[in-house]
Amino acid sequence: MDSEPFGLLPDRKAIPPFAALRAFDAAARLGGVRKAARALQLDHTVVSRHIRSLESWTNLVLVDRSHSRLTLTREGHEYHRRIAQGIDILAEATLDLMKQHDNRELTIWCTPGFASKWLLPRLGDVENALPGLAVDVRPADQQPDFNRHEGDIDIRYSPTYGEPLTVPANVRHFEFSSPAVIPVASPAYLEQAPPIHRASDFVDHPLIHEESFENWQTWLASHGAEELEVSGPKLWHAHLTIDAAIQGRGIALANHFLAADALAQGDLVEIKGSDEDFERISLGSYLLMARSDRWTALPIARFRDWLNAAVTASLNRNI
Amino acid sequence: MDSEPFGLLPDRKAIPPFAALRAFDAAARLGGVRKAARALQLDHTVVSRHIRSLESWTNLVLVDRSHSRLTLTREGHEYHRRIAQGIDILAEATLDLMKQHDNRELTIWCTPGFASKWLLPRLGDVENALPGLAVDVRPADQQPDFNRHEGDIDIRYSPTYGEPLTVPANVRHFEFSSPAVIPVASPAYLEQAPPIHRASDFVDHPLIHEESFENWQTWLASHGAEELEVSGPKLWHAHLTIDAAIQGRGIALANHFLAADALAQGDLVEIKGSDEDFERISLGSYLLMARSDRWTALPIARFRDWLNAAVTASLNRNI
DNA sequence: GTGCATGGTGTAACAAAGACACCGGACAAC
DNA sequence: GTTGTCCGGTGTCTTTGTTACACCATGCAC
Incomplete structure (x- = not known):
């Protein structure tokens, strides 16, 4: 019913915890854990942990912490490019929805x-x-x-x-x-x-x-x-x-x-x-x-x- | 840094709780709270509550429960169309990432x-x-x-x-x-x-x-x-x-x-x-x-x- | 060296997510 | 009618995830 444009439901476990995605996204966009934390109004330790847990979840190294600055690895870049698009779509859809309708x-x-x-x-x-x-x-x-x-x-x-x-x-x-x-x-x-x-x-x-x-x-x-x-x-x-x-x-x-x-x-x-x-x-x-x-x-x-x-x-x- | 394709970070609070989005998405795709719950491996009451909380959050009526069947309202349809796309992007990106890299x-x-x-x-x-x-x-x-x-x-x-x-x-x-x-x-x-x-x-x-x-x-x-x-x-x-x-x-x-x-x-x-x-x-x-x-x-x-x-x-x- | 950035741990409090038992309505078969 | 079965929803309790706070280690500018 009404599902013409969509295939089956994506596997429930095919998406990492969303909070971790947002933290990773913010850190990637802003180029730093503390900057991301400020933008998200979170403690920087939370962002740090989220990124770690995302790496654990995917079993991949997404960021490079070695020079006391945060840089994305190749995989991190590629993943972030796509993730960010998804997040933007969700944000825009919600914003548009609520702009109408009083x-x-x-x-x-x-x-x-x-x-x-x-x-x-x-x-x-x-x-x-x-x-x-x-x-x-x-x-x-x-x-x-x-x-x-x-x-x-x-x-x-x-x-x-x-x-x-x-x-x-x-x-x-x-x-x-x-x-x-x-x-x-x-x-x-x-x-x-x-x-x-x-x-x-x-x-x-x-x-x-x-x-x-x-x-x-x-x-x-x-x-x-x-x-x-x-x-x-x-x-x-x-x-x-x-x-x-x-x-x-x-x-x-x-x-x-x-x-x-x-x-x-x-x-x-x-x-x-x-x-x-x-x-x-x-x-x-x-x-x-x-x-x-x-x-x-x-x-x-x-x-x-x-x-x-x-x-x-x-x-x-x-x- | 590396943020050419993206604008600023979307407001942290511009996206409803993700679990609620997934539940709404599943119920919309499968046309029923209990079906969605089965697909997500959750109790149906949880899905029900998530959809309610999404409606509360947006302050909009997204589904019609009146005929003891769940149907989407006009807003619900429109919102789901866009949300689903975002969710699919996240799922696919994650899947692709993990397909590579052993x-x-x-x-x-x-x-x-x-x-x-x-x-x-x-x-x-x-x-x-x-x-x-x-x-x-x-x-x-x-x-x-x-x-x-x-x-x-x-x-x-x-x-x-x-x-x-x-x-x-x-x-x-x-x-x-x-x-x-x-x-x-x-x-x-x-x-x-x-x-x-x-x-x-x-x-x-x-x-x-x-x-x-x-x-x-x-x-x-x-x-x-x-x-x-x-x-x-x-x-x-x-x-x-x-x-x-x-x-x-x-x-x-x-x-x-x-x-x-x-x-x-x-x-x-x-x-x-x-x-x-x-x-x-x-x-x-x-x-x-x-x-x-x-x-x-x-x-x-x-x-x-x-x-x-x-x-x-x-x-x-x-x- | 001092000062101030950066990212990271350990711990504890709390809100969110979930399960379970149960309810009431709709609808079909009998 | 009665029964059975599907549907969605409530009340309540437990588990878990998310979060902040206090504190640490490192790197860099002066």
Whole structure:
């Protein structure tokens, strides 16, 4: 049925482990084990092993390692020439398939704070990094229902103290940042407000908070000020607390990840104790989540790569 | 370097998991999940899952399962057409590579008994099943040094009682038979010898044995005759004990696997007690061994498949 | 020599691939 | 109808392959 153009199935064992082929291919194209590893985003030892195992499997010497540089043997050249063609065909076929059929949309759910304070300012970069992909950002307090494909990606903050965010089954995650949590205020506010020497001095200020003072209490306790009676405006999202601080409404406890831009522009100032610097601590971390079975799908993988690069590039002052 | 014909490396994540591609390809070519599974020597559930995961990965529907028959969708057809070409290229390239370069020799080490009583009579079958492959049979008491590639395959008998044959590291094995061990003699011998009603009657006969009477003692003990004083000719290989029995020199304790041909031709007779049949027991099993990293290499995989088929086809009366 | 490339081992953690037991639907023979 | 047999699919457990990390040895530039 429908198999006119093809003969019988090639023997199952007629093809070496594919990972080994890819490693060999990459090393051959790029002329080096470590270069190949970089391109494939693998450890160089893995590539080395794959090539060895391919040689073992075929029982042939494909590369020459003698001059501490990797060169192909005659057989290696010939084999690579043909293998590479096969790999290209698979890659192109897959790419073409997914170019059609609305695989050009990537729905990213995330916390409202992450959306407005980090993702939106970088949306141009995202679109450059993911050409031809329509990015759909959905700030939400709830996680998407991955089973119903409500979203491709979800980005959430998982607190270290308190209940730690449940990752649903069949959903894979990776932690891309554990930002420091720091007290911030506007320069204008600080000029007219009582000075802060140590943690206990925060009682004299309006402390901007989200649902509860829990984060503030944890932070104060870690800096030697237990059980203070604090007060201040309640604002339900991280970006609102930051905006309130910018407007001089008091001191917010912002995570450095979201506040970085405002700090860089001078809209906010990190408050350091005059007696001793407040030690930077993290109270949680950001996770990226996606269905396990779509984890390596191209749009998702591309976004993850971009996110990773953007985070490490722009904010490696994160604790 | 040497990459004139090729562009840059295809994105690592631009190709779905290869196992999934193969499963989809096989199901498409053969028109069914179970057929594909048979061809790939996998469980059908595995193929089913692979196809599902491919659909998840691409986020597309590739097959239609609605009429309890598997049909390809339009996208599925188009994708399969191109994928299949890539897979064929990889298979052909590998096959061509290994056809040259003396990968056409398969060195099989084995016990002398296995060589002369089982493998040699079937050597024609082997050569039919492995076209273009020169088979080199090396009967030996020692195992080959796999590290030095002294042999591709080794076939040994591992006793259940006594020391159980050590499999070296990085060597994989599989057990293809646990033959029954049975007392045999020639018809001519039995005519003139005292009758055997029960196990203890064996003391009246010359018992042909290999290095020691250990097997005989174990066998007799399992059949209710402990600590008998036995005697008979010592012959150091399994095939010699069988040949001695054929020549009427006494009773041999042969494993059914090696004696099957002689039994079928009437050269030997299995001795059954006249009071009650001796229960058939196994005292060990045959293992096939090969380097782990060459386990799925084509010549070795082919030989394993042939061996498996030959064993189950001709001798499923093995216990 | 020092410093920095290159490729290679040993080991341990983890995700993928697979087998096995079982289920529910379609269809044919009876 | 009932039975038998084909089909594809789920839940669960085990095995295996893939991977990273810490570390080593060699070659070459300065």
